[in-house]
Amino acid sequence: MNNKLTLEDIDVVVVDSDRVSRQTIRNILTDHGIKRITMASNMRDMVSTLDISAPDLLIADHEMPDGDLSDFVHKLRHYETKYNPFLPIIATAWSPTHETVRSIIQSGVDHIVSKPLSAGQLMQRIKVLALARKPFIVTSQYIGPDRRKKDDERPSEITPVSVPNTLNMKATGGGEISPAVLQAEVDACIKQVNIQKLERNAQQVGFLVDRIVPGLAMGGPDETTSRSLDRLLYVSEDIARRMGGTPYAHVSELCKTLIGVTKRIIDSGDFPAPKDVELLKPVAKSIQAGFDEKGEDAQRMAMEISKSVKGGQEKSQLR
Numbered sequence: 001m002n003n004k005l006t007l008e009d010i011d012v013v014v015v016d017s018d019r020v021s022r023q024t025i026r027n028i029l030t031d032h033g034i035k036r037i038t039m040a041s042n043m044r045d046m047v048s049t050l051d052i053s054a055p056d057l058l059i060a061d062h063e064m065p066d067g068d069l070s071d072f073v074h075k076l077r078h079y080e081t082k083y084n085p086f087l088p089i090i091a092t093a094w095s096p097t098h099e100t101v102r103s104i105i106q107s108g109v110d111h112i113v114s115k116p117l118s119a120g121q122l123m124q125r126i127k128v129l130a131l132a133r134k135p136f137i138v139t140s141q142y143i144g145p146d147r148r149k150k151d152d153e154r155p156s157e158i159t160p161v162s163v164p165n166t167l168n169m170k171a172t173g174g175g176e177i178s179p180a181v182l183q184a185e186v187d188a189c190i191k192q193v194n195i196q197k198l199e200r201n202a203q204q205v206g207f208l209v210d211r212i213v214p215g216l217a218m219g220g221p222d223e224t225t226s227r228s229l230d231r232l233l234y235v236s237e238d239i240a241r242r243m244g245g246t247p248y249a250h251v252s253e254l255c256k257t258l259i260g261v262t263k264r265i266i267d268s269g270d271f272p273a274p275k276d277v278e279l280l281k282p283v284a285k286s287i288q289a290g291f292d293e294k295g296e297d298a299q300r301m302a303m304e305i306s307k308s309v310k311g312g313q314e315k316s317q318l319r
Contacts (some may be wrong), residue, residue: 005171007033009232013049015040015060016092021115025059025092028119043067050083054182056167057126058089062096062104062112070107077108077143078197078238082185085143085193086136086163088129092117095288109143110134120230135160138196140204140235161192194242201239202251202291205258208232209284216277233262239287251290258283 012034022039029037038055040046045063050271051057062069068089072081079085094115104112110133111125125140134145146160164185169177184193208228215225240255261279265272 005127006173007126007171008035009170009176010034010057010167011036011038011040011053011055012057012059013040013046015042015064017041017061017063017065021092021117024117025122028117029124031119032123043069043072054084054087054166054179056088056170057129058087059122060089062089062091062093062100065233069109070103073104073107073109079190084164084182086165086186086189088123088133088165088167088191090125090129105147108142110145126167129165130167133163133165133168135162136193137161138200140200140207143193143197151168159196161189161196163189169283176227186215189242191246195246195248198239198242198246198248199291201235201242204235205232205239205284206288208235209280213277213280216265216272220272221265226266229262229266233259233266235260248291253288254283254287255288258287 012029014022014025014029014037016025019041022041026037028037038049038053040049043066046058046060046064060069069228073089073091075081076083076087077085089109090111090113091109092113092115093100093104096104096112096114110129113122113125134147136144137146137148137160139158164182166177166182169175174266208231210227212228212232215228217220221229227241236255240252240259243249243252243255258280261276261283263279264276268276
């Protein structure tokens with residue numbers, strides 16, 4: 001191991017339902033100077049541990065008896081939990097299939113290590129996380145390490161975000177960081193990620209509506225359209241959840257309108273109201289326009305569109 005790394009002060013949480021696997025990981029870590037190790041055998045114990053302290057690294061098996069690691073990591077990265085969304089994570093798996101690897105990667109983990117574990121492979125992953133962790137990128141469905149190939153010359157609007165990494169600070173001699181300072185760094189980074197996520201979500205709204213409206217033209221939604229409607233509702237609610245304190249707060253009324261329209265279409269089953277279907281495109285375009293503009297003019301525009309939409313709804317209900 002690189003002698004520039006100092007590992008005795010890093011805090012690691014190891015989660016595995018198999019006692020032998022847990023002990024194997026512990027032995028590998030202690031053999032390389034890592035002393036502060038907390039063991040857990042399931043999701044419940046892992047969450048209880050995270051409630052008590054903020055580790056520098058999580059090493060967890062993707063199969064847990066009481067939960068799904070990929071689902072947990074996805075929620076963590078999208079800060080739908082109260083824990084540090086930028087926590088370095090290594091997932092372990094026995095002979096993972098292509099689908100398993102895809103699911104784990106798309107959740108936002110940093111690395112996957114196959115079992116039976118190789119000490120060299122595990123410690124190499126920890127070294128990379130400590131010295132050269134990848135920055136995060138944000139898309140409409142993903143928040144996590146940038147896995148784009150270096151030789152990909154295609155233009156991209158996605159700007160990588162350098163995230164807080166206490167593993168790096170401790171392992172390279174930076175020492176402990178106070179909870180208050182760490183939280184301030186996490187909050188500042190969340191703001192950057194939040195803005196990018198809102199912009200990606202706005203693009204996703206337009207894409208989904210363009211798929212949904214033709215799918216509803218012949219009546220009730222088919223399976224593909226139903227999935228798109230569910231996704232549209234999630235994205236709309238995610239926009240509303242992230243809106244406060246951003247330059248895009250003026251779009252919140254439009255998002256509420258879109259959420260209401262989408263819910264009514266979903267609840268209507270095979271008989272969506274034509275008026276609701278007609279509203280999808282103008283509301284989606286208005287949301288996208290709202291993200292292109294900031295300030296008082298944009299706020300007035302959003303309010304006028306929202307009032308117009310609501311007025312149309314009320315007239316429709318009176319007929």
